[in-house]
Amino acid sequence: MSHNRIQKQLSAYLDDQLSPESRARVETHLSSCDECVEMLSDFQRNRQSIGALRHEAPPIAELVLPQLPDRGPVRRSFLPSIEEIRQWIFRPVMGGTFAVVSACLLFALVYFNLTPTSDDSLDLYLSEHTQYSVYYSTQSDGATDSIDSNGIPSATNVEDDTNFFLGVYLGD
Amino acid sequence: MYSILEEILPAVPLNTQVADTLTKEQEKDLVVRCQDGDKHAMEALILHYQQWVYNIAYGILGTREDASDMAQEVFLWLWENIGQFRFRSRFSTWLYRIVTNRCINVKDQKKRRQTDAMEIDDSQPWAPIDTETPEKSVLRLEQREILQKALTELKDDYRQVLVLREMQDLSYEELAEVIGCSVGRVKSKLHEARKALRELVLQFS
Numbered sequence: 001m002s003h004n005r006i007q008k009q010l011s012a013y014l015d016d017q018l019s020p021e022s023r024a025r026v027e028t029h030l031s032s033c034d035e036c037v038e039m040l041s042d043f044q045r046n047r048q049s050i051g052a053l054r055h056e057a058p059p060i061a062e063l064v065l066p067q068l069p070d071r072g073p074v075r076r077s078f079l080p081s082i083e084e085i086r087q088w089i090f091r092p093v094m095g096g097t098f099a100v101v102s103a104c105l106l107f108a109l110v111y112f113n114l115t116p117t118s119d120d121s122l123d124l125y126l127s128e129h130t131q132y133s134v135y136y137s138t139q140s141d142g143a144t145d146s147i148d149s150n151g152i153p154s155a156t157n158v159e160d161d162t163n164f165f166l167g168v169y170l171g172d
Numbered sequence: 173m174y175s176i177l178e179e180i181l182p183a184v185p186l187n188t189q190v191a192d193t194l195t196k197e198q199e200k201d202l203v204v205r206c207q208d209g210d211k212h213a214m215e216a217l218i219l220h221y222q223q224w225v226y227n228i229a230y231g232i233l234g235t236r237e238d239a240s241d242m243a244q245e246v247f248l249w250l251w252e253n254i255g256q257f258r259f260r261s262r263f264s265t266w267l268y269r270i271v272t273n274r275c276i277n278v279k280d281q282k283k284r285r286q287t288d289a290m291e292i293d294d295s296q297p298w299a300p301i302d303t304e305t306p307e308k309s310v311l312r313l314e315q316r317e318i319l320q321k322a323l324t325e326l327k328d329d330y331r332q333v334l335v336l337r338e339m340q341d342l343s344y345e346e347l348a349e350v351i352g353c354s355v356g357r358v359k360s361k362l363h364e365a366r367k368a369l370r371e372l373v374l375q376f377s
Contacts, residue, residue, distance in 0.1 A: 011363035015337075017344060042370045049319045050231070050338035057226035058240050061218040064247045065211070073208045074255035 003033065010040050014047070194220060199263045206254045218247050221264070224340060225271050231335030232275040234324055242278065246271055261349055268336065268350045276328045322372035330365035337362060 006029045012018050013026045030037055194202070205213030225246055230239035250267070257266055323331055329351070336342045336350060347358045 008360075008363055011366050012359055015344070015362070017359065039367075039370065042373070043366050046319065046366065046369055046373060047338045049315060050323075050334060052316070053231055053319075054227050054339055055230075057223045057243065058236075060222040060226060060240070060243045060247065061215060063240075064218055064244050065215055067244075067248060068211060068214060068251050070211075071209050071251075074252075076207060076255045076258075 003029070003036070006033075007036055007039065010036060010043060014040065014043050196262065200259065203254065203257060203259075203263050206251070207257075214247075214251055217250075221267060222247075224264075225267065227339055228268065228271050228335055229275050231323070231339050232272065232331055233279060234320060238278070242271070242275060246274060249274075262346075265346055265349045268340070268342070268346075269352075272332050272336065272350065276332065279328060318373055318376045321376055322369055325372050326365065326368055329361070330368055333358070333361050334365050334369060 006026055009018060009022060009026055013023065018026065030040065202213045202217050206217060222243060226239050226243045229242035229246075230236065233239055233242060246267075249270075257263060323334075326334070333347060333351065336347055342350065344355050344358050344362075347362075348355045351358065351361075353361070
């Protein structure tokens with residue numbers, strides 16, 4: 001493993017957050033790298049110094065308790081606070097997901113609003129035409145006679161088809 | 173402190189260890205009572221968390237006075253707004269998040285008001301941890317001043333993660349909840365923060 005990658009693991013090493021294998025790799029590297037040893041030692045020293053900033057708090061309870069107003073039960077919130085929503089949305093992964101989902105929804109909204117809805121008369125035509133085709137093929141004594149070699153109905157059949165549709169559609 | 177906790181939680185024999193770490197059930201019980209307007213429960217919560225809240229505020233804000241004001245402000249806010257806690261995480265995690273966010277907001281407001289670096293709290297120097305020789309004490313004070321200066325120069329999110337980890341000893345999982353990111357991100361952020369602090373300390377030394 002490279003020096004830079006090991007260096008990035010020093011912090012986790014200090015906190016004992018590495019797997020045994022990674023820990024062994026870091027220790028092997030430390031035995032031969034003065035720069036990393038120095039960095040680790042500085043991390044350790046700064047950690048102790050920050051820890052040493054801890055000290056006894058003033059009597060906060062004594063100061064706060066007299067200021068607490070009497071009150072009954074508070075209204076319990078079941079909805080997330082604005083702060084929680086903000087934090088949730090601005091998480092890097094959630095933020096990306098939120099952006100992609102929003103973009104998809106926006107696209108879908110625009111797309112389906114601009115696309116005309118299906119035409120009822122066309123639907124009716126198609127369904128009647130299907131029924132008619134079935135009827136015609138069972139009634140005629142040779143459906144294949146009226147279809148040419150490319151599978152296209154002959155002009156006479158198309159005309160009959162149209163007349164039948166108009167009859168159904170116009171209610172004759 | 174322990175007598176109040178014993179009074180509030182009579183079922184649990186309290187010793188130092190229990191008082192230092194409330195169980196999830198004890199914590200929940202206290203919060204529910206606070207939501208119902210029980211001041212004794214609020215007192216127990218304050219006594220339990222005052223040290224932590226104060227030290228986080230101290231680590232981020234840098235002065236005892238500001239930290240004390242912030243701790244009081246947080247507990248007063250908590251009394252009015254504890255209904256916002258919905259038991260979806262540990263109460264302590266929620267409280268840490270509130271404290272750190274409020275501290276960072278206050279710091280931002282201060283930064284806007286003053287362009288100078290944050291003043292060192294000369295009037296109330298750090299309390300010595302143990303008895304030291306004068307030479308050691310001077311050296312230690314000097315190191316602390318350098319560290320404090322470096323901390324104030326750090327980015328807010330770096331300072332937040334360092335204070336919570338080094339002062340409060342929060343686990344990576346707890347840090348992830350407080351900060352609102354993944355454990356992996358905590359790992360890298362902590363490394364970046366330590367590296368940045370190290371560079372600043374070396375620069376000021």
